[in-house]
Amino acid sequence: HLRVGDVVLAIGNPFGVGQTVTMGIVSATGRNQLGINTFENFIQTDAAINPGNSGGALINAYGELVGINTAIFSKTGGSDGIGFAIPVALAKGVMDQILKQGRVVRGWLGIAGQDITPELAQAFSLPDMRGGVLVSGVLEGGPADQAGIEPGDIITRIDNRVPGSVFDILSIISALPPGTKIEVRGLRGNKSIKLEAVVSERPKIQMNDG
Numbered sequence: 001h002l003r004v005g006d007v008v009l010a011i012g013n014p015f016g017v018g019q020t021v022t023m024g025i026v027s028a029t030g031r032n033q034l035g036i037n038t039f040e041n042f043i044q045t046d047a048a049i050n051p052g053n054s055g056g057a058l059i060n061a062y063g064e065l066v067g068i069n070t071a072i073f074s075k076t077g078g079s080d081g082i083g084f085a086i087p088v089a090l091a092k093g094v095m096d097q098i099l100k101q102g103r104v105v106r107g108w109l110g111i112a113g114q115d116i117t118p119e120l121a122q123a124f125s126l127p128d129m130r131g132g133v134l135v136s137g138v139l140e141g142g143p144a145d146q147a148g149i150e151p152g153d154i155i156t157r158i159d160n161r162v163p164g165s166v167f168d169i170l171s172i173i174s175a176l177p178p179g180t181k182i183e184v185r186g187l188r189g190n191k192s193i194k195l196e197a198v199v200s201e202r203p204k205i206q207m208n209d210g
Helices: 090-101 118-125 143-147 165-173
Strands: 007-012 020-031 042-045 058-060 064-070 085-086 111-115 134-138 155-159 180-190 192-196
Touching: 007 064, 020 085, 042 064, 064 090, 085 090, 111 165, 118 155, 134 143, 134 165, 143 192, 155 165
Parallel strands: none
Antiparallel strands: 007 020, 007 058, 020 042, 042 085, 058 064, 064 085, 111 134, 134 155, 155 180, 180 192
């Protein structure tokens, strides 16, 4: 299990100079909301990653592949010590889908959500919650709409998982194959709700949601 502070090596061909290995540590895991892609779950590292490193391996001190180097944040075009890699488990899932189906198929529920801040919790008179997402919109005719999910509902559990953010819901749902039945638990006002939804394939054009 990759942890913050673990030593990692980035392998690539930066600027076309030839195979190069740089060393750093894991600065963060689960990085998202970077504006790189809709589906974000990056390993952040300070190992030098430059143009030409993309697609190269990020390995741990035991020589195990832990990620695929993907992007950098830089004002100069070179490494500023903020590089990102796709976790190997995510990359393998994408690879398996492409080999089997020729494309990546992502699950979709058809909701827009908002993280529950302390201010929102107070405004909605919510109990002390360690997780949960406010449903701010439901696409008409989508899986969530057909399941009876409504704007204003608080989703507290999807099957046996507790989403702590909108990103969590997006990650959970997008990893499920279309046709998967899920149990959605939550709150509607001061009442508990339990609904069953069927995940469908994510359409090509839709709001940026779960």
